[in-house]
Amino acid sequence: MSLFRSAATISSFTLFSRITGLARDVLIASTFGAGPLTDAFWVAFRIPNLLRRLFAEGAFSQAFVPILGQARTKNSPQQVHILLDRVALLLTVALMTVTLLGILGAPWVVTAMASGLRGASRQAEFQAATWMTRLMFPYIICMSLVAFASAVLNTWSRFAVPAFTPVLLNFSMIGACLFLTRYADVPIYALAIGVMIGGLAQLVVQWIALARLGLLPRYSFRVREAWRDPTVKRIMRQMLPAILGVSVAQVSLLINTNIATWLAPGSVTWLSFADRLMEFPTALLGVALGTVLLPSLSAAHARQDHQSYSALLDWGLRLMLLLGLPAAVGMALLSNGLVATLFNYGAFNAHDVLQTRLAVMAYSVGLVGLLSIKILAPGFYAKQDIRTPVKIAIFVLILTQVFNVIFVPYFAHAGLALSIGLGASVNALCLLRVLRQRKIYTPSAGWGRFALRVIPALAALAAVLLAANHAIDWVALAPHAGRRLLWLAGVLLAGGLAYFAALFLCGFRPSDFTRRGMGS
Known part of the structure; x- marks a missing residue:
């Protein structure tokens, strides 16, 4: 399967996931609004998510995928299966230990994550967050x-x-919201139950897929033997700097969540819903391309094919900009329509729309930076160089807090989103600079022509969105939800047609989205 088709496959399923995720959040917004207990749920939900990103999707994947790809190339299937057994065993033991400590120390964990809930007037929120x-x-x-x-x-x-x-997580949370809230002493507790059901469902489905490949881990009690495996030790050594690197981003999230709990009630929820909207382009494009690129880059590195390595990064960056720039323009200029159409129901009122819209606009400033990191960071991970992104991440963490000091007093929760966006942009620029300095990435010819084709298309898109904002009062359409949804779909379709028509007039063709076309 080609890289573009692989990325398209991931994006298609991810789009379905994000649509169901939006449906989930729309239901949560209309049922619970943006009140104190909703903030408590999002705080509680962020804690396991933070650790998941720390131990799993971030550090573990960055260390594990390149070494696993290398082991698959050089070792026998039996040796590879033994490696999977040992890694799964140690990962499970470590996670069970962390989980036990987390359950016992939940009040301290919540305090570290959201110290603003410890106030005397917010004890109900603190207890709810601790329980969840x-x-x-x-x-x-x-x-x-x-x-x-x-x-x-x-x-x-x-x-x-x-x-x-x-x-599956989205479906389980939707089901919990619809059917379990009536049975919970505190209705929002049903969402926490839905999260656990969704986690178990995802695990069962993925492990069935492993079993079909004959790669399901075989557990044993040989923890010491697994720990002594030289390849496992190598993965652990790679994980240490990776954990540091991922923890930098998570520390930034921890700090921002903590700050948000000291702002107006509802701030955590406004940021969470804005983040949900930003996940659409970052997951559909950034995560899809990053997921596809890392194994391909690892294979090119194993072959010592430096030209293909650079060409892969070049293709990823061009495709990211071609689709990421209009996404950023759309998030900035259509934020009111998106937030109102998706969340302005029931308990989620016009004030909540305004506050969430401000956060979306602030996030959009750094969307291209966030997407670029998903392309550029694998350029280091595939070479098993995790330390360089870590050093850059530490610098960006410090810089982001400087941005917080500057922007939060003026823009409140939107200042937090703006700081994250600007920090991501600086992070991407630093990664790009180092890749070029080390000659890991050399831009191919045609970038100037690429920019001259994209800029008019972005202008056409912006003109459509600005005209729509001038003509439509999105919040006033709240009593007419179906009509508002049709208007939003029409505006998105018109903007998309304007953008791609302008690209076509400027010389882009469908084949230009492939790796060969991008490199021409």
Whole structure:
């Protein structure tokens, strides 16, 4: 399967996941609004998500995928299976230990994550966050083992199942919101139950996929033997700097969540819903391209094919900009329509729309930076160089807090989003500069012509969106949800047609989206 088709497959399933995720959040917004207990849920949900990204999707995948790809190339299938057994065993033992500690220390964990909830007037929120944290902490076991399965499946070029399974979390949370809230003492606790059901469902589906490949881990009690395996030790050594690198981003999220709990009630929820909208382009494009590129880059590195390595990065960057720039323009100029159409129901009022819209606009400033990191960072990971991105991430963490000091007093929660966006942009520029300095990436010819083709298309898109904002009062259409949805679909379709028609008039053709076309 070509890289473009692989990325398209992942994007298609991810689109379905994000649509169901939006449906989930629309239901949560209309049922619970943006009140204190909703903030408590998002705080509690972020804690296992933070650790999942720390142990699984971030550090573990970055260290595991390149070494697994190399082992698959050089070792026998039996040796590879033994490696999978040992890695799965150690990962499970570590996760069970962390989960037990997290459940016991939930009040301290919540305090570290959201110290603003410790105030005397917010004890109900603090207790709710603590209870939901304890209930959802085992979620990191499920999702870290899901990340293990995803890494194996992606290395074997089985991209569809890992891209599809997040849908199961959304379905379980929707089901919990619809059917379990009436049975919970505190209705929002049903969402925490839904999270755990979704985590278990994802784990079952992915491990069935591993079993079909004959790669299901075989557990034993030989922890010491697994720890002594030289390849496992190598993965652990790679994970240490990777954990540091990923933890930098998670520390930034921790700080921002903590700051948000000191702002107006609802700030955590406004940021969470804005982040949900930003996940559409970052997951559909950034994650899809990054997932496809890492195994391909690892293979090119194993062959010592420097030209293909650089060409892969070049293709990823061009495709990212071709689709990421209009996404950023759309998020900035159509933020009011997107937020109002998706969330302005029931308890989620016009004030919540305004506050969430401000966060979306602030996030859009750094969208291209966030997407670029997904392309550029694998350029280091595939060479098993995790330290360089870590050093850059530490610098960006410090810089982001400087941005917070500057912007939060003026823009409140939107200042937090703006700081993240600007930090991501600086991160991407630093990664690009180092890749070029080390001659890992050399831009191919035609970048100037590429820019001259894209800029008029972006102008055409912006003109359509500005005209729509002038003509439509999105919040006033709240009593007419169906009509508002049709208007939004029409505006998105018109903007998309204007952008791609302008690209066509400027010389782009469908074949230009492929790797060969991008390099021409």
